Structures are given as C-alpha cells and as structure tokens.
Amino acid sequence: xxxxxxxxxxxxxxxxxxxxxxxxxxxxxxxxxxxxxxxxxxxxxxxxxxxxxxxxxxxxxxxxxxxxxxxxxxxxxxxxxxxxxxxxxxxxxxxxxxxxxxxxxxxxxxxxxxxxxxxxxxxxxxxxxxxxxxxxxxxxxxxxxxxxxxxxxxxxxxxxxxxxxxxxxxxxxxxxxxxxxxxxxxxxxxxxxxxxxxxxxxxxxxxxxxxxxxxxxxxxxxxxxxxxxxxxxxxxxxxxxxxxxxxxxxxxxxxxxxxxxxxxxxxxxxxxxxxxxxxxxxxxxxxxxxxxxxxx
Amino acid sequence: xxxxxxxxxxxxxxxxxxxxxxxxxxxxxxxxxxxxxxxxxxxxxxxxxxxxxxxxxxxxxxxxxxxxxxxxxxxxxxxxxxxxxxxxxxxxxxxxxxxxxxxxxxxxxxxxxxxxxxxxxxxxxxxxxxxxxxxxxxxxxxxxxxxxxxxxxxxxxxxxxxxxxxxxxxxxxxxxxxxxxxxxxxxxxxxxxxxxxxxxxxxxxxxxxxxxxxxxxxxxxxxxxxxxxxxxxxxxxxxxxxxxxxxxxxxxxxxxxxxxxxxxxxxxxxxxxxxxxxxxxxxxxxxxxxxxxxxx
Numbered sequence: 001x002x003x004x005x006x007x008x009x010x011x012x013x014x015x016x017x018x019x020x021x022x023x024x025x026x027x028x029x030x031x032x033x034x035x036x037x038x039x040x041x042x043x044x045x046x047x048x049x050x051x052x053x054x055x056x057x058x059x060x061x062x063x064x065x066x067x068x069x070x071x072x073x074x075x076x077x078x079x080x081x082x083x084x085x086x087x088x089x090x091x092x093x094x095x096x097x098x099x100x101x102x103x104x105x106x107x108x109x110x111x112x113x114x115x116x117x118x119x120x121x122x123x124x125x126x127x128x129x130x131x132x133x134x135x136x137x138x139x140x141x142x143x144x145x146x147x148x149x150x151x152x153x154x155x156x157x158x159x160x161x162x163x164x165x166x167x168x169x170x171x172x173x174x175x176x177x178x179x180x181x182x183x184x185x186x187x188x189x190x191x192x193x194x195x196x197x198x199x200x201x202x203x204x205x206x207x208x209x210x211x212x213x214x215x216x217x218x219x220x221x222x223x224x225x226x227x228x229x230x231x232x233x234x235x236x237x238x239x240x241x242x243x244x245x246x247x248x249x250x251x252x253x254x255x256x257x258x259x260x261x262x263x264x265x266x267x268x269x270x271x272x273x274x275x276x277x278x279x280x281x282x283x284x285x286x287x288x289x290x291x292x293x294x295x296x
Numbered sequence: 297x298x299x300x301x302x303x304x305x306x307x308x309x310x311x312x313x314x315x316x317x318x319x320x321x322x323x324x325x326x327x328x329x330x331x332x333x334x335x336x337x338x339x340x341x342x343x344x345x346x347x348x349x350x351x352x353x354x355x356x357x358x359x360x361x362x363x364x365x366x367x368x369x370x371x372x373x374x375x376x377x378x379x380x381x382x383x384x385x386x387x388x389x390x391x392x393x394x395x396x397x398x399x400x401x402x403x404x405x406x407x408x409x410x411x412x413x414x415x416x417x418x419x420x421x422x423x424x425x426x427x428x429x430x431x432x433x434x435x436x437x438x439x440x441x442x443x444x445x446x447x448x449x450x451x452x453x454x455x456x457x458x459x460x461x462x463x464x465x466x467x468x469x470x471x472x473x474x475x476x477x478x479x480x481x482x483x484x485x486x487x488x489x490x491x492x493x494x495x496x497x498x499x500x501x502x503x504x505x506x507x508x509x510x511x512x513x514x515x516x517x518x519x520x521x522x523x524x525x526x527x528x529x530x531x532x533x534x535x536x537x538x539x540x541x542x543x544x545x546x547x548x549x550x551x552x553x554x555x556x557x558x559x560x561x562x563x564x565x566x567x568x569x570x571x572x573x574x575x576x577x578x579x580x581x582x583x584x585x586x587x588x589x590x591x592x
Contacts, residue, residue, distance in 0.1 A: 009506070026340060030510070031447050032377035032494055033342040038334045038439070044322060046329040047419060049345075049386040049435050053426045081328035090345040092433050123343060130349045132428015137388050139345050139435035143334070151327050198328055210305070214326070 003104065004097035008127055011101070015108045015125065022087065022121040034123035036088055036141075043143040046084040050075040051092075054133030058176070064103045066176040068110025071136040074201070076118055076180040077244045079142050081199040083150050083189040085182070086142035089115060091125040094135040107136065118182060148189045150248075155196035155215030157279040159249035162258070163272055167204060168232025170242040178244045185246060187265060192258050193251035203241035211247060212277065221275035249277050299400065300393035304423055307397070311404045311421065318383065318417040330419035332384055332437075339439040342380040346371040347388075350429030354472070360399045362472040364406025367432040370497070372414055372476040373540045375438050377495040379446050379485040381478070382438035385411060387421040390431040403432065414478060444485045446544075451492035451511030453575040455545035458554070459568055463500060464528025466538040474540045481542060483561060488554050493544035499537035507543060508573065517571035545573050 003011060016029040027035035039045070052058055052071045072089065079086040091111060095104065115122050120140065164181055181199070188194050196215050200207045204226070212219045228237040250258065255273070262271045299307060312325040323331035335341070348354055348367045368385065375382040387407060391400065411418050416436065460477055477495070484490050492511050496503045500522070508515045524533040546554065551569070558567045 027447055031449075032374040033344040033380060033438075035378070035440075035445060035447075036341045036343065038337055038339060038341050041334055041336065043334060045332045045334050045341075045437070047332065047384060047386055047435070047437055048329040049388050049420065049433070050422050051388050051390060051424055051433065053390055053424050053428075055427055056425055078328040082331070084329060088343060090343055090435060092345050092347050094347060094349055094431055124345065126346050128347055128349050129352055130429060130431070131351055132349075133426060135390055135426070135431050135433075137345070137347065137390075137431075137433045139343070139386060141341070141343055141437060142329075144331075149331060151323055151331075153327075 001101045002098050003095060003101060006101055011104070011127060012125060014105065018112060019122050020116055022119070025088070025121050025123055028121065028123045029125060034088065034090065036123065039143045042146055044146055044149055046079060046082060046142045046144055048075050048078040049137060049139040050078065051135055051137035053135050062176060064106035065110035067136065068107040069114050070176050071138050072111050072114045073178055073180050073244065075138040075140045076114070076120070076182060077199045077201065079140065080180045080182040080185040080246060081197055082144060083148050083185045083197065084142045084144040086118060086120050086140045088123045089120050089138055089140040091122060092137040093125065094128045094130045096131065096134070097129045099134065118180070150189060150194050150197040152196050152198050152211045152214035155211060155217055155249040155277045157217050157277055158252055159195050159277045160252060160255045160273050161219065161247065161249055161275045161277060163200065163204070163227065163245055163247050163274050165243065165245040165270055166227045166229040167200070167243050167245065168237035168240045169229040170240055175242040180244065181246045184266060184269065188248065191261070192254045195249045195251060197246060197248035200243040200245050200247050201241065203239045203243070204247065205238040207247060215277065216280060217277045218280050219275060220278050225272060225274050227270050227272040297397045298394050299391060299397060302397050307400070307423060308421060310401065314408060315418050316412055318415070321384070321417050321419055324417065324419045325421060330384065330386065332419065335439045338442055340442055340445055342375060342378060342438045342440055344371050344374040345433060345435040346374065347431055347433035349431050358472060360402035361406035363432065364403040365410050366472050367434050368407050368410045369474055369476050369540070371434040371436045372410070372416070372478060373495040373497065375436065376476045376478040376481040376542060377493055378440060379444050379481045379493065380438045380440035382414060382416050382436045384419045385416050385434055385436040387418060388433040389421065390424045390426045392427065392430070393425045395430065414476070446485060446490050446493040448492050448494050448507045448510035451507060451513055451545040451573045453513050453573055454548055455491050455573045456548060456551045456569050457515065457543065457545055457571045457573060459496065459500070459523065459541055459543050459570050461539070461541040461566055462523045462525045463496070463539050463541065464533035464536045465525040466536055471538040476540065477542045480562060480565065484544065487557070488550045489547035491545045491547060493542060496539040496541050496543050497537065499535045499539070500543065501534040503543060511573065512576060513573045514576050515571060516574050521568060521570050523566050523568040
C-alpha cells in the first residue's frame, strides 16, 4: 500500500501505536503540541534538530530501519557532545505519496529502536508530501546539570585533545548504525574536567577547527596518531566525516587518570590522544583540514 | 551568489547575525545544542515541529520572506491551540545548492520578523543540501501554566463551538501572512473555561471531527453561520484548509460573557458561534466534512 492510499490520520495512528512513553510525558502524539514536565531548575534544557535527506545522507536502497536509526542517532549525538541527556523527540517525515507504507513503518521501527535504547520518548510527529526526496528531520529536547554542560568554547592552550573510536570510511557502513556517545560523555563530565567537547560529524578536518575557533586557540595534531578505521588513509580519517565520535579537550592534569580509567570503563572503545590545543599566535599548517563541506 | 559558493559555516554565520536573543538563552546558535533555562516547575513544556515544502505549502515564486513567516507561523499556531507561550525555535533548512544566498537571507528575514513579534528566540539551525524542493522545518519549545493548558480532549456534549476569524480561500493570500492566535488563546484561557481547543490547519471539515473524536463526542454545525472569507463558498470554508484560526468548545454558561467581552478586547477579529458538541449516539450527517487530506 502507498502512503496516498492510507491518509495522514491513519498513517500517524499506525506509526505512533508502538511508541514507548516516559513518566514525564503528559500528552504525547495526537494533540497540537506535545506536553511534558519541566526538569528541576538545577538543570538546563538542551534543544537540537537535525535531518537526513535521501541521496545526501542515505541511499534509496538503504534499509529504512537503518535510515531511521541514523536520523535519530545524529540528533542524539549532539546531546552527547554537550554531555546532555536527551529525553523527548519529534519526528518530521517529508515523503513522496507513492512511498510504500511498509517503508515508512520500517523507518519508524529504526527510530523507535534507538529512542528506546536511550530512553527517549517520541512525543510527536508531522508528515508532509513532496515531489522530491524523503527528508526525515528529528528535533529533540533534553537536559543537563547546570555545572556539567560542555560547550566548544572552553578549550585552553596546552589542553590535550582526545577522540573516541576510529575515524574514516564511515560511508561503508558505520554512518547507518553508529552509537551516539552519550554514556561516554556523561562519564567524562562526571569524572574529569572536560574543557571543550563536540561530536565529529563533518570530519575532524572541519570540526576540530570549529572547536579551536570557538575556544580562540589553535591546535596541533600528530596525524600518525589518528585512530583509523580499517582501509582508511590518514586523509580519509581527517576528511570523510560522519564519524560521530567525541572530540574533547581536557585539563592537562587529568590526562593520565583518564587514560588509565577509560580502558577499564569502556574496554571495547578506543580512546586516543591525538594532539593538543595551542596558543593562537603559533603558526600551524593544516593541509588536510577542510572536512565535509555542505552545499557542494 | 549561490549557496554552494558560500559554504555552510559562512551561511550560518550570516543567517544568525541579526537574530535577537532572550534572557533565558544560555547558548544560542553555533554549538552542538542550544542551551536554555528551564521554566519554573509550575509550568509545563510544550514541543512542536512543523514544516513547509516547496510546491506543497508554497510556490517557487512566492516571496521568500513570506515563506519564512509562514513556516514559523504554522508552528506557533499550535502553541496558540494549547494556550501556550512559544519561547525558542530551531530552523532546519533543506535547500538545493544552486539556490541564491539572497533567497535564503530573505527567508530568514521572514522567520525573524514573526519570531521577534512573538518574543521567540531562534536558538539554532541546521542546513542540508538536496536535489529536490526546499523544505523548511521549524521546531519550537515553549511553556504553559499547569492549570491553563488546553487539549482537544475536554469537549462535552452541549458545549458551544466557536471559531475566530473567517474561513476559506486562504490560498489566495492569507496562508502566507496569517497571525497565530496566541494573544487570543491566552486571553481565552485566562478568562473563560475553555474545554477543548485546536487551530484549524487542515480545514474545519478535517479538524472539527478530530476535536470531536478526541473528546469522544459528536458535533452539530449550522453551515449557514460559518464565517467565510470574501469569495469563498460554504464548501470552501469547510474544506480549503490553512485557516489557522482557533476552534474551541467552552462551558455553556460562559458563552454569553465571552461574546460580550470578545468584541471589546478584539474589535477587529470576528468570533462566531458555529454550532455545538453533541452526544456521540446522535446521528449527524456531515457531507462536506473531509478537509485537506495529505499524501494525495
């Protein structure tokens, strides 16, 4: 069956049927807005939206459940970047009317899987037809303790730079099934003085300069140290994008303890010191650093 | 200049340059998430997302500032529907890379105009390229006093039904420059017992049955009473859609006072009693009631 044969109300009823809720959800899908309880005033609210577009972020023949996973994971990864806890999500689905209902249900299955895994309630959705490619846009709301949120701005000259996992070649598979580093980010800010953090979505080559610029510092990287996925060159590890790993700068004195404790806590996830932040006046050459550029 | 020549970082820097902030915005555009203060625990949070798609919700030659206005207004209208106050918005722009930068800046000018008018801070944005039509998705976060939020569910048999403004023919102009009825909704819940409310976006013929269904009641309308825009037939007033007026049911005893006070408070906006809610067992025929159906 095609979407145009089902109609919007029945489609939405079908899609939201299997969704899990949370105790702080007062009104979920089906009304004009979703209504949720506010966290205590000791917490700050975090908001983020991101989208995936057919033929840009996924291929027409990719599994729709993986497309749903990716769409949600991209947004959740930004909560990890700030050491936040995502709680509620809204889904906007823009789809051609001749798309199979089954495709859409599988998309939602992927969305639900990752939402459930991270305790996120899907509290609303919107659909629209289009004569173009499918667009899935996810907005999420979460929170973080006032003293634990991390921006890109706090990096200081001399801070060691770390990256989780491995970089490069994500397009071969990982971009559709990656795990947002929420647990890792929460552990980091609980135990160490993280000065600046972000997730690597456009490639280290684009994102590290953003972190450095926001912190008003420069950076120095040993390219030989970059943790690379199998089959990826140094240049690919820097520029491929879609790694969704954490990149962070921390207090120099915490570096040794972090390296010691990380391995115990996350034995299956690499943590690599790739370089350090430096004063802005220092002249560095970053020949490979341009990363994924949108709109090309 | 085209978007592909400008690059994402410079585009975003340009777009956010003129944005107004709010005292409760802790980190706006430029970091992984936006960070805002939570309201007091006497308030509930409201979340909503909506989108406009080229050739579905606007025409390629419509003024981009009006497209921006409409995109934001649609989402804010859902806050009106619940008597909420919108506070923060995120903008997702999916655009072909050969779109003129000027078009995009004008789009943002429209977004800013309406955001400023309602005190909403645009705290983040995301962009993506596409080989299809432009999609603008707006997510917003707001709040409402615990005792003042109105859903679609509270309507009771015998409640008079009211609608603000006039219906029908919105496609001729109003769909691009309408005013979300936030002020009116706030006044209604402050002064009267509003049992159920929503905004009429898909046409009274689609939306009134949704309100009735959510309230587990039926409805009776005098079609001759429907307030129509000039040149619109009864059928168009019921089915055209994109009216963005408020539809609400209130306590019968409040009806006379409402009609008396409304005219003083909002002398330039019509308020019409169009019918009433009824018990579910009553058999009514609603021949024109189907409204705008998506995915066709």
